[in-house]
Amino acid sequence: xxxxxxxxxxxxxxxxxxxxCNKLGIPAISxxxxxREAIKNGTKTGLEAKSYMDGGGxxxxxxxxxxxxxxxxxxxxxSGFILDGFPRTVAQxxxxxxxxxxxxxxxxxFVPDEKIKQRLSGRRVCESCGSSYxxxxxxxxxxxxxxSCGGKTVLRKDDHPDTVAQRLNVYHEQTAxxxxxxxxxxxxxxxxxxxxxxxxTKLTLEAVEA
Numbered sequence: 574x575x576x577x578x579x580x581x582x583x584x585x586x587x588x589x590x591x592x593x594c595n596k597l598g599i600p601a602i603s604x605x606x607x608x609r610e611a612i613k614n615g616t617k618t619g620l621e622a623k624s625y626m627d628g629g630g631x632x633x634x635x636x637x638x639x640x641x642x643x644x645x646x647x648x649x650x651x652s653g654f655i656l657d658g659f660p661r662t663v664a665q666x667x668x669x670x671x672x673x674x675x676x677x678x679x680x681x682x683f684v685p686d687e688k689i690k691q692r693l694s695g696r697r698v699c700e701s702c703g704s705s706y707x708x709x710x711x712x713x714x715x716x717x718x719x720x721s722c723g724g725k726t727v728l729r730k731d732d733h734p735d736t737v738a739q740r741l742n743v744y745h746e747q748t749a750x751x752x753x754x755x756x757x758x759x760x761x762x763x764x765x766x767x768x769x770x771x772x773x774t775k776l777t778l779e780a781v782e783a
Contacts, residue, residue, distance in 0.1 A: 629739030
C-alpha cells in the first residue's frame with residue numbers, strides 16, 4: 574500500500590508514520606530526515622536546502638523531487654511506502670503522479686494551530702540519528718539523551734516559536750491546497766488528532782484499513 578501523510582508541522586505525522594510502518598511492514602519515508610541527513614553531510618543539496626529551512630521556507634520542488642525519486646527506487650519500497658512531508662505543494666503532487674507513482678490513500682492528521690504551537694515548543698530531535706521525542710508526550714528516559722543511540726536531543730531551529738508561526742503560514746498557503754487535490758481523486762481521509770497519541774494512532778490505523 575502506497576500512502577501519503579498530510580498535516581501541519583507538528584501534527585504528529587512522524588509518529589503515525591512509525592505506527593503504520595510497524596503495522597504494515599513498509600518503510601516510512603520522511604523527506605525532513607532525508608534532507609537533514611544531506612545538511613549534516615554538507616552535500617550541495619543539503620546546503621541549498623538549509624538556507625530555505627533556516628528561514629522557515631520550503632525547499633524547492635526540483636531538489637525534493639530528485640531526492641524522493643531516488644529513494645522510491647530502493648528495494649524496501651517494492652511492497653509499499655508511507656510518504657511523510659511530501660508532496661508539500663500541488664506541483665509536487667502532479668510531479669509524483671507524473672512519475673507513475675500510484676498513491677492508494679492520503680491521510681490528513683488535523684490539529685489546530687494553537688495546539689501545534691504548544692506541541693512544537695516541547696519537541697526534541699536526536700542530533701545523531703534523527704529520532705523524535707517530546708518533553709510531555711514522548712519524553713526520553715534520560716534528559717536530553719536519545720533512547721535509541723544515546724545522542725544529544727535538541728530543540729531544532731525550525732521548532733522555535735517565530736519559525737513555527739512562519740511554517741504554519743507556509744503550510745496553509747502552499748500545502749493545504751493538496752487536500753482539495755486528493756479529495757477530487759477520492760483518496761483523502763481526515764483523522765482528528767487526539768490529546769493522547771495512542772488514540773490518534775488507533776484512528777489512523779482504522780483509516781488505513783478502511
